[in-house]
Each structure stands twice: as C-alpha cells, then as structure tokens.
Amino acid sequence: MFLVLLPVSKESLFALSLFPYLGFLWFLSRSQQTPRLALIGFYMTLVFVGVTIPAGIYAEAVYGQSLANVDVLHGSAEFFLTLANILVVLGFGQAIRQQTDIPKVNQSDDQLDAKMPAVEPHHRQP
16 A cells, blocks of 8 residues: 655644644643643643744745744744743653652651651750
C-alpha cells in the first residue's frame, strides 16, 4: 500500500495541530494532578497562538513580510511563549519542592524521630 501525501499548507497544519493540544489541556485539567501554575502556563500557550495569528496577518498586510522577519512583532509574540514556558517551569518546580518538603506518610513516628538530630538539654553553669 502506498501512502499518498497531499500538499498541505502550513496554515492548515497549524490549525489542525490545535486539536491535539486542546485534548492535552483537557486531560491535564481533568487529571487534577497538574500543578496549577504549570496548567496556567500550558493555557498561556493558547494566548501565544492567539497573539501570533493576528501579528502574522498584520506583518503580512502592513510590511509584506512574514512574522519572523518583523522583529518588533515577532519579539512581542514570542514574549507570550516565553511567559508560558516560565509558568510551566515554575509550576513544576514548586510542585517538586512541595513533594520533597513533606515527610512520607507511611513512615512511623519512630522512623521520623530517628532521623531528627538529638538535641542535648542546655544547662546553665552556676
């Protein structure tokens, strides 16, 4: 069987790629396990897409160039992707720090006491 590849425009491919990403966001939101800040970062990627599309249209209409060739517009749009990435990293970093700060639930008090350093009572000398 031969696979026939039809020519697909980059705009069509871009639009089609949103559906798997929306599914990804739906599953992340329903799982209740994704750190909130990271989830906000993943949703911010949609803001990046929402800003990039009109910026690309504007760059083409006004400058006759693609968005990548108009530095001011391209940098402004990329700011939203950078912000989204920072939020994702901060969210997962916060979750990792919280997990390492919480003692294991299945440890007994004796095990936790054994890990605590012994503190000698402080006696005053007369």
